[in-house]
């Protein structure tokens with residue numbers, strides 16, 4: 001089968017299109033014919049070798065943790081799905097090797113959900129990692145109706161979900177982005193705020209008493225500003241910096257497979273409650289270019305590879 005892969009940890013530039021063996025069918029896995037696979041920053045982090053302290057890696061590495069496609073085979077212990085079904089998955093394995101940027105993807109039982117008929121493959125492929133991260137981080141920050149929430153990096157893949165899901169919980173949302181994304185954020189239901197120099201003043205200008213919760217998708221200076229922005233008793237969750245726990249009594253989130261959550265998010269997309277912004281679609285053959293673009297850190301919404 002065709003796949004995008006690396007044979008050395010030299011970043012997206014090292015990605016080549018190659019022929020690899022089709023993954024084996026485990027007793028509790030699905031084989032899925034990839035129709036779409038979305039890009040996440042973790043993919044190019046893996047290509048640089050930045051996760052080698054956290055997971056075993058086996059070269060050649062096919063990057064990609066998100067997939068949407070059609071089931072071609074189901075292991076004998078898998079229930080509730082048959083070949084021909086459309087599924088989406090957060091297909092991270094315990095080791096880094098056979099990712100989703102390939103024609104056939106192996107999907108662990110813990111990670112798939114049926115795609116509602118209304119949702120096309122390219123949109124479904126954007127939901128697993130980014131959507132679940134956003135929802136888990138809102139849970140970690142205990143975001144609820146009546147809260148004022150600040151989302152750092154609100155225009156990106158995770159941020160776009162976080163803004164909309166926080167609005168659905170009944171929160172008022174402030175989101176940081178560059179000025180060219182402010183109309184986009186307003187369209188998602190957030191009050192846009194410029195980041196960088198003046199961040200604290202910019203947030204205070206629209207939330208003079210500070211915010212009840214912070215969703216940190218940036219770290220660094222954004223997280224450093226927490227004490228100046230959070231109200232007494234406020235909650236902060238970060239997907240970037242585990243020191244959020246010691247420094248601010250917050251929660252660090254690392255996304256994990258959660259089939260019920262994924263199914264719920266796909267239903268929200270199907271009924272129009274959540275919209276998915278796709279900045280650009282690329283054929284699988286152009287995976288390198290898509291990963292390079294993601295590494296530039298200014299994608300609005302998501303990038304998708306199509307088979």
Ligand SMILES: NC(=O)c1ccc[n+]([C@@H]2O[C@H](COP(=O)([O-])OP(=O)(O)OC[C@H]3O[C@@H](n4cnc5c(N)ncnc54)[C@H](OP(=O)(O)O)[C@@H]3O)[C@@H](O)[C@H]2O)c1
Pocket residue numbers: 040041042129130133152153154155156157158159176177178179181195196217218222239240253254255294297298299300301
């Ligand atoms: N721990 C986990 O489980 C987990 C899960 C998912 C993601 N993550 C991490 O979370 C981060 C966000 O992920 P993502 O998928 O949303 O990334 P992404 O889609 O690549 O984010 C791109 C967005 O980031 C914005 N941005 C860049 N620098 C910023 C800054 N200093 N302040 C505010 N916004 C900034 C850009 O907005 P402008 O163009 O408007 O500047 C752009 O819209 C990544 O670092 C990723 O690795 C962690």
